[in-house]
Amino acid sequence: MKKLFTLDRFVALFLIALSLLLSESVEYYGQELIAEITILAIFAMSLDLLVGYAGLVSLGHAAFLGIGSYATGILTVQYGWEMFPTMLISIALAGLVSALVGIFVVRLEGIFFIMITLAVSQMFHAYFLKNREFGGDDGMPGIQRLDLEAFGLTVFDPADFAKFTLIVAVLVYIGLDLLMSSPFGRYLIGIHQNENRMRSLGVPVEQYKLAIFIIAGMVAGLSGSLQAQHTGFVSPDAMFWTVSGVVLIMVIAGGTGSLVGAVVGAVIVRLLSHQISSLTEHWMLFMGLFFIAIVLFASDGIYGTFAKYCRRSRWWKSAGNSSD
Amino acid sequence: MYSDPTFLVIQTLNGLQLAMLLFLLSVGLSVVFGLMNIVNLAHGTLYMFGAYFGIWVYNLTESFWAALALAPLGVMLLGMFFYEILIKKLRNAPPLQQVLVTFGLIFVGLDAVRMSWGNLATSIPKPEIFSGSVLIFGEIYPSYRLFIIGLGILVMLVLYFCLERTRVGSIIRAGVDDREMVSCLGINVDLAFFGVFCIGCYLAGLSGVVAGAVFPVEPGMDMSVLILTLIVVVVGGLGSLKGAVVGSLMIGLAETYGQVFIPEYASVTIYALMAIILLKRPGGLFPARAVQ
């Protein structure tokens, strides 16, 4: 029984409508923030594919975001490429690198997978930090944005750029949502739940894991390309392991295993830290307590817990959804 | 000039010194990990508190030895406190929740340190008798570094004796292997595990004080050792003393030799080493339990 309107899609629709509405009404800085958070949300969704669906907890996912950013920067700034083909190549390159990495690492499990992905990303970080041709640790400035005049969008207008990132985010969400409700996605979830059983059923577990690792890498590359366009620069900091760590925290805080959960986590954690850090220099204290509180009082994550209550509620059941 | 044997001896001592610090840090983490399946990312925070408690005690008493004796106990109390209010509840929680909670503790710990002791880097003065240097084959070498190596070896021997030769040690080893079975025998495994957790905290605090005399004591020192410690833990394999010993020796020496002989790649030597080891041995070198 497939349902078109699952709770996830319902909430996703609500979030998109809200952001579109906001991108019209808020001021310049608010629009900048919408773009920033939307890009982060795309990145968080890509990580959730690994963490929530495939059970592969990566602490090096920022490497692929960084590769997307650097590819975009290097090709447009140093080689004068057009932005559109550059974006496609950036995504493909992130996919290629994740394939090369994935072949070796998907065999590992648990903490060992965490640590090897961390090692790989730190090596990429070290490479770009040392490479003065690409700006070393000062990074590479002067990255332009995709020209969208043909669609009536001027991307240097922050509202239009925010809309552009939102559209990309929606497309990514739809694509990943379809993928995850396809047989591929269900096998993947099956592997996460009981790997040995799937293996004995003859499912090529490693290939499935590799496939999702590559897809996640490509989406991360896309978010990296967008981030480079948004900020206009890229620096090795973008791929340091703490970036992966913070996004991992966002995904867990939002609730793993649902794309919307990842998005909710990214939005709430980012907005909270942004607001609190304007008020006090000890914002980390409050964020830390917030994370601890989530585990104690909403152990399925913010969205996960919300969804659990919703699905139990009479209202949702009366709308004809026994469960989804 | 690098083939000069004296030079090699000096560098090996440098590597051993780092290895012993890493051993003090990682052995607790590794055993807690292996025994209790708790992913404690806040282990580095305990190390940081060790260093700051050390400075606190030093400022009150003007004595390094007082700091060395008291600060680790303080860290152990802190660890016990968090065990009671948080970590106990997470014993059987999914690993990702443990990650989130211990990450939260890192944030809280960092700001607690900044509020109590400020942001500026500082340092613990070395004890008088180890503040000088000794001659090794005619080269001047800081005696404090030899003290660190000696302390590391001492802790290693004590732990070996406790684990291999005492009843508690055999309970712990059996507990790592098959917890259910040990519980069935009517032994309070939880109590044994709690003891292990406390010792892990104590050693983290101890390494904080010892390292505080060599490395800068500053907010953020927790994160810089966390990764190194985790690397040692996974290279050695979870839950075994032997793994922690071999892991810290490998990483300590690799880091040092990397800086000397391949400075271009110094920042990635240990990552590359870990990646190679994990690809050959996906569960680390000497895991206490066979990987399923």
Add this chain to the structure above:
Amino acid sequence: MKKMYFLLMVALSSLFLLTPIHAAEPVKVGMILPYSGVYAGLGKEITRAFELGLEVFGDEVNGRKIVLVQEDTEGKPNSGLSKTKKLIFSDKVDVLVGPVSSGVLAAMRDTVHNSKTPFVIANAGHDGISGAKCSPWIVRTSFSNRQVVRPMGKWMYDNGYRKVYLMAPDYAAGHQMMDHFKAGFKEAGGTIIGEEYPPLQGTKDFGPYLAKVKEAKPDALFVFFAGGPAIQFVKSFGAFGLGNTIPLAGAGWLTSPLYIKAQGEGANNIIGSANYIPSIDNAANKAYQDAFKAKHKREGSEFAVQGYDSARVIVEALKAVNGDTSDKKAFMDAIRAVTFDGPRGKMRFDSKNGNIIQNIYVYKNSKTNGVIAPSVFDVIKDVQDPSDSCTM
């Protein structure tokens, strides 16, 4: 009951009377500095001294109060840029002051330049900002990396050091420092006999590097380290017994007053070049140190003096335009025209690139009454950034 009500009304209305009806809009200064992360200590130091500067030079110009809006860069380029946008577009600050690290500065530069926001750099030494990346909207009260070390190269040769070994962390500022020292030193006729660049992150031990330096037997070791690594480096240098055989020289931050106590005996006899040390002998410096000590119970550092001078630059520029910041161009011109005799001696901005022209002090640490402190050894007057690639 009625009486109470009446009294309340009186109290409330008197409150209204006390508030001026047309309070002029305050001048907003956006402090874009690290308040968390590795550089948090420096961010706070600069902010403290900036506040002190406002107390000393006046925090009100022509009825407009100067207020600070603080934002935390965390020392990360991305956060720094995001917060910069907030300050410019949401808080609509009149002028920006910051940041500590060059990476953050590089990330901010285009946004500041394009939005035409007056920007006073109070620490980051990124050379490019005084070169190809210069902007008419940016001045720097601190230093450019090469400004501090390049003259030191010549000075060391002139003072008898012929073979020098270099060491700095492996990142852009580290390399910039060493490259320009090298240029100055080689021009004078010296030879570099070795260079080491330990990783910035994760270096746990300087022992291996020091053993290499010892083998090479240079006339001197010239280094650039700051903050925590500087403490660790100086302690290790002493512990390995190099102190008695190889003179150690460095860029000023090596033995900053913020850390020199923690460095212990190892800091003794180190020579260095800096844009400021606390014992500079002039009236403005005495006033600054007295004020800082009265408020914070310790000496003001070189980081603090940059915040203090930045405050003075902004106050004097505001006075020059009668507190009117509506014409941004005029305000910026006034900033660029500020000149005064401050704690660092005579300072003014280079019309070529907006970088400060200042004295560079060669200092030497020595022990008096059990306290190790730097004293001025030599002064290199009016040092300019040697930029030739800035076009404005």
